[in-house]
Amino acid sequence: MSLTRKDVEGIAHLARLSITEAELPVYVDSLSKILTFVEQLNSASVDDVEPMAHPLADQVQRLRPDEVVHEDQREKYQRNAPRVEAGLYLVPKVIE
Amino acid sequence: MTELHHLTLAELADGLRSRQFSSVELTRHFLARIERFNPALNAFVTVTAEQALAAAARADEQLAKGGAGGLAGLPIAHKDIFCTDGVLTTCGSRMLSNFVAPYDATVVERLAQAGTVMLGKANMDEFAMGSSNETSWYGPVKNPWDPSKVPGGSSGGSAAAVAARLAPAATGTDTGGSIRQPAALTGLTGLKPTYGRISRYGMIAFASSLDQAGTLTVTARDAAMLLQAMAGFDPKDSTSVDAPVPDYLATLEQPLEGLKIGLLKEFFESGLDPANEQLVREALKVYERLGAKLVDVSLPNLPLSVPTYYVVAPAECSSNLSRFDGVRFGYRCENPVDLMDMYKRTRGEGFGAEVKRRIMTGTYVLSAGYYDAYYLRAQKVRRLITDDFARAFKEVDVLMGPTAPTPAFDIGAKVDDPITMYLNDIYTIGANLAGLPAISVPCGFMSGLPVGLQIIGPHFAEARLLNFAHMYQRETEWHKQIPRGYE
Numbered sequence: 333m334s335l336t337r338k339d340v341e342g343i344a345h346l347a348r349l350s351i352t353e354a355e356l357p358v359y360v361d362s363l364s365k366i367l368t369f370v371e372q373l374n375s376a377s378v379d380d381v382e383p384m385a386h387p388l389a390d391q392v393q394r395l396r397p398d399e400v401v402h403e404d405q406r407e408k409y410q411r412n413a414p415r416v417e418a419g420l421y422l423v424p425k426v427i428e
Numbered sequence: 429m430t431e432l433h434h435l436t437l438a439e440l441a442d443g444l445r446s447r448q449f450s451s452v453e454l455t456r457h458f459l460a461r462i463e464r465f466n467p468a469l470n471a472f473v474t475v476t477a478e479q480a481l482a483a484a485a486r487a488d489e490q491l492a493k494g495g496a497g498g499l500a501g502l503p504i505a506h507k508d509i510f511c512t513d514g515v516l517t518t519c520g521s522r523m524l525s526n527f528v529a530p531y532d533a534t535v536v537e538r539l540a541q542a543g544t545v546m547l548g549k550a551n552m553d554e555f556a557m558g559s560s561n562e563t564s565w566y567g568p569v570k571n572p573w574d575p576s577k578v579p580g581g582s583s584g585g586s587a588a589a590v591a592a593r594l595a596p597a598a599t600g601t602d603t604g605g606s607i608r609q610p611a612a613l614t615g616l617t618g619l620k621p622t623y624g625r626i627s628r629y630g631m632i633a634f635a636s637s638l639d640q641a642g643t644l645t646v647t648a649r650d651a652a653m654l655l656q657a658m659a660g661f662d663p664k665d666s667t668s669v670d671a672p673v674p675d676y677l678a679t680l681e682q683p684l685e686g687l688k689i690g691l692l693k694e695f696f697e698s699g700l701d702p703a704n705e706q707l708v709r710e711a712l713k714v715y716e717r718l719g720a721k722l723v724d725v726s727l728p729n730l731p732l733s734v735p736t737y738y739v740v741a742p743a744e745c746s747s748n749l750s751r752f753d754g755v756r757f758g759y760r761c762e763n764p765v766d767l768m769d770m771y772k773r774t775r776g777e778g779f780g781a782e783v784k785r786r787i788m789t790g791t792y793v794l795s796a797g798y799y800d801a802y803y804l805r806a807q808k809v810r811r812l813i814t815d816d817f818a819r820a821f822k823e824v825d826v827l828m829g830p831t832a833p834t835p836a837f838d839i840g841a842k843v844d845d846p847i848t849m850y851l852n853d854i855y856t857i858g859a860n861l862a863g864l865p866a867i868s869v870p871c872g873f874m875s876g877l878p879v880g881l882q883i884i885g886p887h888f889a890e891a892r893l894l895n896f897a898h899m900y901q902r903e904t905e906w907h908k909q910i911p912r913g914y915e
Contacts, residue, residue, distance in 0.1 A: 388622075
């Protein structure tokens, strides 16, 4: 699989990543090589094989009672935020 | 008197209990070594000297009073992927270069409760993505055996710290080999337990169906001591397994007479350095002398491990790392013009080249039109590989082979070629895909660089792996070697 610059720009947009002009050809090359490399998977016969998402066969997602178990630590958590005001996270204007 | 850093974790625990030295003395000894050697090795991102000495003083009080936990007063290093309350937790990334974790990971909490003393946070490949510790925002870690070589990755800082005896033991994480490969490249014992054996809570996620915490230690006995405290059910991790934790120390010395070792045919056929193979074969002879039987085993789908992994892991990573958006924590770009600009530049500037490559690979294989061809197919091949292992374990007790295809390589040698870098994990990835426990133990040297033997077991067979590793270490001296300059 060979990707174009346009493909990589599209993937970067989907992934919300700014990519510089200098980085672009590097990713075109390396992502193409990775996709070609993983095409080895086409050699396996996977008809009727159940896809595997979890490594332990008999495990199920556990449910817990819907109870409040954490104390409110908003101030502590917000100390890591780039910008907060009055307990709110600030971001660039979203709605005009 | 023997130098404190020549002692294993188990010997240090004995020394603390018999009051030959205090935890404060021990902690000071290792902090002094960190101060002396870390500038050259770059094994630590953060050294928590003050907290360490306070924790050591508390441990000494407990030891004096009696009733202290089995790990009371023992200094250790934590990989900087584990959240530590009030301490910088970077995951080797610019994205988290200002992140002071607001809570402890369960691993950190349990080891603290058992009385361990945290010396600091160990350097690592950015978000645990790498096999050489060269992708860290904090710069590469040097291999104590040769500073021009990589220590392996992603737990490269943990490995270098223990190999250079800047810490008697360290935690690590292993998604595709990130404990075992650096353990092999630095001459340590590296244990990756069964998926779900140790809680992932507070362990910054890379690929959630593969990630597992574990240990980097000098001996298998030391690994058993730490695993005992780390393992067990945690309601805070939805994939944590609710199964009893056996006494790992109790079975270390069980005889191996009559047990069957499967030799992974595929591992000995694919690009393994002949001198490396020779060392692994000599280790196998030790097991024969101990009464174990060697059987050839073939896992026909195993050669597809690396391509399977490089679809599944990036897919999960692209999803996990979408949380880094510059809003609630971590890095944010300067002067964003709008929300989209903020997301893109925050992530473009905050993530390094390899992390971006994996996010984009994952985004692509999950995108409409490609999902079936890549992601779904990889999940199916993952089952084929897992079934191969399950069949093998009907015939044998453990599987053995090399941990890595070569000893430590030059810093910079593979950094521009992702596929070559990915192939470092050719022997380790299978265990992650199948969720199996595996351990790497030192089995010799090639041109002065350590080489590892890998032992893989069925689900929850950690006690058996530690038993095999310990019995080998009773017969050999490889794990006792200390790199020159660090004696």
